[in-house]
């Protein structure tokens with residue numbers, strides 16, 4: 001992974017890489033791509049994602065093997081149709097994009113819905129090295145790429161979920177289309193632990209009544225790998 005997160009020519013730290021494959025069996029008018037892209041110093045709203053073309057043919061082997069492991073791990077947990085949506089047995093309709101985001105402690109990502117015109121349903125996110133709280137907020141009103149402000153509309157419905165290192169999150173249906181997801185920029189997260197010691201964020205524990213089962217987990221460096229389906233035409237450079 002180090003190869004993707006070097007400094008660019010101006011010395012700016014690169015913290016985002018995007019890799020693309022072509023769908024198996026696609027007639028393929030667009031270029032196959034597999035390349036790294038720079039992000040801003042803090043991963044920004046997905047709407048500003050850059051794309052760089054290269055010439056390789058598919059996702060790199062470590063990501064293919066990660067996908068294979070994810071398919072096995074998620075098989076007993078997910079409803080059969082969701083598993084099929086994420087891991088179609090043959091000839092997927094769409095190409096996958098993998099986005100790698102490297103967060104220094106304290107960094108986050110603004111609340112957003114992943115671009116509706118670029119990505120399909122079925123998103124998988126994996127957290128490595130460190131955890132963080134991901135916050136979900138219900139989108140109010142129309143939500144499409146032409147009305148991104150809908151994502152910022154205030155709402156009472158907010159949930160915070162702690163994503164420990166090595167955890168997997170799957171977003172489909174409403175979770176993908178009707179809720180924003182984001183990571184607050186802060187140095188750590190208050191987390192309530194369940195009986196098995198797994199974390200669940202709860203802002204309420206920030207007050208004086210701190211439950212003995214709650215704790216502050218300082219953020220460390222976190223790498224997230226997100227797999228998404230590219231919609232037709234979305235894999236054409238400049239076509240976003």
Ligand SMILES: O=C(O)CCC(=O)C(=O)O
Nearest residue numbers: 046099101114125224226
């Ligand atoms: O870091 C994460 O887990 C979220 C990344 C994300 O939402 C995105 O790249 O669109």
Ligand SMILES: [Fe+2]
Nearest residue numbers: 046113114181
């Ligand atoms: Fe996202």
